[in-house]
Amino acid sequence: MSHRATLTPQMLQYAEKFDDRGDIRWLPYLMYFHAADHRSEVVNTDRLGFRMSHGPDGQVAAPGGPLPEGPVRLLAGSSTAFGIGAGSDRHTLPSALWSRHAPSVPWLNFAGRSHNSAQELLLFTLYRHLLPKVDEIVLFSGFNNLGLSRLPASVRGDHGAFFNCNDFYGQMEELRARHRKASGGFGRFGGRRQAAPEPADTAVPELAEQIDLASELTLRHLDSWRLLAEGMGAKLTFVLQPLATWVREEPAPQEKLIFEELDRISNFGEVYGDISAMSAREAYSKELQVGCERMGVRYLDLNPVIADAIGKDDWLFVDRIHFTDEGHDLVAGLLARQLGLS
Template sequence: MTSPRAAYTPHMEHYTFVLEDQPYLGYFQYGGEKTPVHTTDRHGFRVTPGPGGQRATVGDDRPEGPARVLAGSSAVFGVGATGDAATISARLWNAHAPRLPWLNVAGQSHNSAQELLLFTLFQHELPPVEDIVLLSGVNNLVLSRLPEAQQGRHGAYFDCGPAPDAVPPPDRRLAHATELTLRHLRGWKVLADGLGARLTFVLQPLAPWVREEPLPREKLLFDELDEVSNFRRFHHDIATLPVGRAYARQLAAGCAALDVPFLDMNVALGEAAAPQDWLFIDRVHCTDLGYDLVAQQLADRLDLV
């Protein structure tokens, strides 16, 4: 019998999550990858295809002149998209905010410290940047399950140690993830101000924060993944709509104190999607439609053109 994942998302076999060990970052995508669903430049950044056969990457081709940056982790990289053209950055450049090229500055499984470090290490290769949209927040909360000994001074990262038998309560997890996210956002603010770029923080969508009940197809996919992972056991307490809204309130308050515009994409996506729209391949990564709706909401709500 064909599994739901094989039946509905056969392209996911090409997202293998095999990452290259990298100094400072810990791990990153391999450079020069070409699979049926994704392409990376010489450094490992995903290619953003644009109008008329143009391409935009950090390390290789891009049109001359200024650009915009979409930064984050695996959702920004576009895990779940059926091709480079279906990523958020590509949908922005080709449809919803096409005035400037969009650079995909994302590392799979990165926390907020790694996201900031990635941008810092490669800022010397960037053109003039008008906008930086940081779509993030989930990985810090996921990693908040790990004990203090694995958190270090700047937050835990994936594969930094064995999974615990017990996790902290939701309020402690929220406080820890919020503090780390805002701490590193201060660094983004310094960089953005120095570059003369507008910075916006967007809380990325998580399926149970968008709508409380998944579609039947989504539930089949989630249930299959839960059979081989510990997501439900470790994260059932944070994977609820009230926790998502509480996290958004805390981040919004911190962003206001930093004078950084904030958008909760969970609310925006929930309002934009029709009840029958299939949005998620797993709880963190979207379908092509989901990513397109995210791009549309970014353009509309952040006044991008």
Template sequence: MRLVRTRLLSYRNRLLPYMQHYYFPVPEQPYLLWFQKPDESTEAFNTDHLGFRFTVSGDRRTSPGTYQGDGPVRLLAGSSSVFGVGASADETTIASRLWSEYAPAEPWFAFGGQAFNSAQELVLLTLFHHMLPPVSEIVLFSGVNNLVVSRLPEEHQGVHGAHYQAEPPVDDSLVPGPAERVQRAADRTAAHLRTWQALATAMGARLVFALQPLAPWVREEPSKEEKKLFAELDKASNFRSVHSDIVSMDVGRDYATALEKRCQEIGVPFVNTTQLLAERATPKDWLFVDRVHMTDGGYDMVARILAEELELR
């Protein structure tokens, strides 16, 4: 009998084979530090000549670099969840589900870059504002990355906040406590949100801030798929151990409260996506591919929540 060698696939690779396409080095980009590769085509996603992911509605697709209409568009802005890490195809991102199903009156752009903090999200708008058609709506789906990089010590924070390429602290005693991290991240987000509001007003667009959820903030007991995926990821990644102080539901609630207060002070509507997901999700709903990024079903639920909460058509 002839033996054939086979490579054993992990649970993650068997369940989410397309996730292999989301692991690639993002090219360096002046002013932004990095951005998605332009004209990238994979089984999971496609980007235009600027590096923005396409949004899809039926047989139509669009992006900031390809739009040729003369009517207004809507922006879903932010970082990797806006890009759609975890989505199996361009059709299943939040922006695509909004355009195709829940708020189809105007096209949506997936206006985000992976691993961006709030400063990079803002810079992205300033760099590409001159290329945009009229914008009627901006939903800034963000917040998580500022909290994640808030663990870095003060010398890495600078004026505008730390980013993912900053060196981690060598001593955990240098890491601020959860309360300080929440305040630091909320203050940084609010500082940049004020400029977002000024730009949105000048553009004639409504600006809304929606808090991007973390899986542990939504529910204490993950779905059966999430439980296996998280356990496997914990063996290969230190996310859980490094960020154990911010993944509790209490910290998630404190952060949402802090951000909502700052949004009220600025005059920007706030959507607590975490709370709304928790209210709607059943124990069987598989929402996340890891603790940050979502499944097709998770992104669909977020799109529906945003459309309903903001009364989008």
């Protein structure tokens, strides 16, 4: 049996419905979101696909219901905020905050797995009307935009690339090709159709440009979050999410086994090698911090905070970006203390 299956058996349940290689639920506007009304020992979602969060006295809440009367706090972001890696809903960041580390106000899980900053913002604008009064919004994000900034300009467009975008554009081009073939080369009114497009640019931007692209996009969308939060009377914080290689150079023993196994079946090093370096995190964090200060949004880079709080053998990650149950609990506690949440 593999180290991953032995050490993190819960990941098998995420693979079925909550993985890019699994059964993706495609949606208009958002492109994709989690399976709705999903039930398992590991993951449970509401009627819309939001993950359930748990409170200190057995309460359960989600944006699609059940909802507390209010006020509430939101943890938004992508898969780390959603809780990929947690052994159950009770061990995600929103649940750890609500049940143990900052329980004075209920926390809702408002995250979307594999979302970029545009999708995170759109998810909030589409479902904000369901919420009671919101006191606090913590946007726990940052890595996906940086990872996606490596893709060529032809797929980044005006609002950034998204995961599975190559599949999307490839399928669209196949559809156009079938239409061209079926029409014999002529359009609806007899005019000759456009020829197939030239191959798209595939050049990968240099690291400095990737950081600039990701920072600009993240801050642009964060400014819209700021306007929405101000209108709701909610406090907004942007947290640069942790990455295993941004926290420490040498992984814990269990992490080392898992990472080596994952590297044999994926191309993480090839795809993310340069942006996973400590120096890349420092440059990216500096740009985000300056932008947040300029717009008056509280900013926190959790990576050095975690690095100062752990020992060399503390096992935090199930892969390079998602936490174990103990990792979720540690990070939730650090987050609550750093932000002064009760």
